[in-house]
Amino acid sequence: MNKIVLFCITALLLASCKNTEEFTGFSYDPPDVTNTTDKEIDPQHRRVVGIDSPRVWISNEFEGARANDIYALNDSLIEVFVAPENAPINNSPWFAFKVWSDTIRTATIRLNYADATHRYIPKLLYRTHPDSLWKQELELDVRYDSANGTGTFDIMLAPDPVIISAQPLHTSSGLMGDLAKRGIIDNGFTDVKEAGKSKKRRPIWELEITEVEDQVEAPVLAIVGRQHPPEVTGYLASLHFLEELTSGSELAKEFRQTFVIKAFPMLNPDGVDLGQWRHNAGGVDLNRDWNNFNQPETQTVRDALFPIKENDNRHMFYGIDFHSTDENLFYPINEEVKTSPDNVTQRWVEQIIESHPEIEFRVEEFDTSSPIAKNWFFHTFGIDAVTYEVNDQIGEDELEEVSRSAAKLLMEILLEDWEQKTLDN
Ligand SMILES: [Zn+2]
Known part of the structure; x- marks a missing residue:
């Protein structure tokens, strides 16, 4: 460990470390970010998943969607697992999925992220009629678990789908x-x-x-x-x-x-x-x-x-x-x-x-x-x-x-x- 690194670690405890060496890009950049030749991306599988009883349905079959995996953790908790297109990557964990149920019920959904921690407040998009556009947006109350980097929220579901997304959906x-x-x-x-x-x-x-x-x-x-x-x-x-x-x-x-x-x-x-x-x-x-x-x-x-x-x-x-x-x-x-x-x-x-x-x-x-x-x-x-x-x-x-x-x-x-x-x- 050289002196600069040691100094930085010490300084980090007090404040952020100002590096006097040559500027190498923004501090949040992952290594090798300026090598911009093609890198493989991991495509998410587009599908509708039904879990729990009465059934909760979750879909990522639409433009802008991201929900890589969906499973019931137990009777009262559904996990939506969200992963990036590839890694390393900045902490901007986008998610968007459609959710509905066979009958009116509440559900608790936990957002869990690969290579990231919870960042965006989930927005609820709904429509007033099955043929109208998705637009009304409400912010959901999230319980953030800093130890696991997850965000959990409760939602009332019905047979008409709603969209939960990280930010308003503009595709x-x-x-x-x-x-x-x-x-x-x-x-x-x-x-x-x-x-x-x-x-x-x-x-x-x-x-x-x-x-x-x-x-x-x-x-x-x-x-x-x-x-x-x-x-x-x-x-x-x-x-x-x-x-x-x-x-x-x-x-x-x-x-x-x-x-x-x-x-x-x-x-x-x-x-x-x-x-x-x-x-x-x-x-x-x-x-x-x-x-x-x-x-x-x-x-x-x-x-x-x-x-x-x-x-x-x-x-x-x-x-x-x-x-x-x-x-x-x-x-x-x-x-x-x-x-x-x-x-x-x-x-x-x-x-x-x-x-x-x-x-x-x-x-x-x-x-x-x-x-x-x-x-x-x-x-x-x-x-x-x-x-x-x-x-x-x-x-x-x-x-x-x-x-x-x-x-x-x-x-x-x-x-x-x-x-x-x-x-x-
Ligand atoms: Zn940007």
């Missing part, structure tokens, strides 16, 4: 509906096209939102999201954000008459639909593949945006990558790193925090060494970019309020920066 087939109901598409200025396909041949959709003509010079705002399947609050933040950018406000109109927005709101449709914890169907963390580009999803965005470098009328200007974690957290590029325009994130985040004094935000600057989307924007175009992390447990109203206000603040900053740049030239 790839729902994307167009999610966009349409917010007016992000079908508005006369959003172009939707399939930019490429995922590993399992699902479309990767690209939105181009602008009212600028092709032959007119314009800056470009790039938005990517949902690289990590369970990060639903980040996905919803990106939709509220786009909703504000496509709204009828004077600011949004001016923005669209000046800027081109290129958005890829669901970059990992396979992972989302397969109910995976983090990776794509190649078994890889997409947000560590922005240097190697071994996966079709990252290749698609690169190939869609790279030609902007050669286009005299388009100037890449700023990039946002939406995620979720256990807090509201911005990862800007280090202030000392010179970007053009410079320190957009620092100025933007300061205004977001000022506008929402009641909400907690944290800011953690990073250098540009790790192979993530934000750093690809910087290394390729010399621009500033941010990893925008939304709290897993943020309330619906707060999520909409912050996302829309953040969009307004950013539009103002970017419009000013672009004006300044054209004055300087």
Whole structure:
């Protein structure tokens, strides 16, 4: 054991250990995460399992489901065992399953995880009619067992199924509906096209939102999201954000008459639909593949945006990558790193925090060494970019309020920066 390790162990007892050696990626990364060649994934068996008496039925036969094994532990306890697509992996144990019974009864269900501990508060999705959409969501009360990392809850069951899921269920087939109901598409200025396909041949959709003509010079705002399947609050933040950018406000109109927005709101449709914890169907963390580009999803965005470098009328200007974690957290590029325009994130985040004094935000600057989307924007175009992390447990109203206000603040900053740049030239 060398001195640094020994020092770290000692220091860990007091505080977290700051390593002064070369930056090797985020602290929560499993080893070898930046090797992004295909890794085997363990497919879950899709099936309906009936146990106990009167019968309780549990199914994972739907898009976004994950429940690898189901069994009765005893007369009063049903265990749903949940495993990741492969390991090692971060602790983001996604689960989603349908459950119903032959007659009205209560059941106690325990969530047990391979390679992880309980993290997400289970949401109950139900429908008011067998033909209506799944949408109403209630959070269930969970008894967390820290020794075993399990979460247990009680639920009233009936012959009409309900869905229990880690976060609200937003899968790839729902994307167009999610966009349409917010007016992000079908508005006369959003172009939707399939930019490429995922590993399992699902479309990767690209939105181009602008009212600028092709032959007119314009800056470009790039938005990517949902690289990590369970990060639903980040996905919803990106939709509220786009909703504000496509709204009828004077600011949004001016923005669209000046800027081109290129958005890829669901970059990992396979992972989302397969109910995976983090990776794509190649078994890889997409947000560590922005240097190697071994996966079709990252290749698609690169190939869609790279030609902007050669286009005299388009100037890449700023990039946002939406995620979720256990807090509201911005990862800007280090202030000392010179970007053009410079320190957009620092100025933007300061205004977001000022506008929402009641909400907690944290800011953690990073250098540009790790192979993530934000750093690809910087290394390729010399621009500033941010990893925008939304709290897993943020309330619906707060999520909409912050996302829309953040969009307004950013539009103002970017419009000013672009004006300044054209004055300087
Ligand atoms: Zn993420």
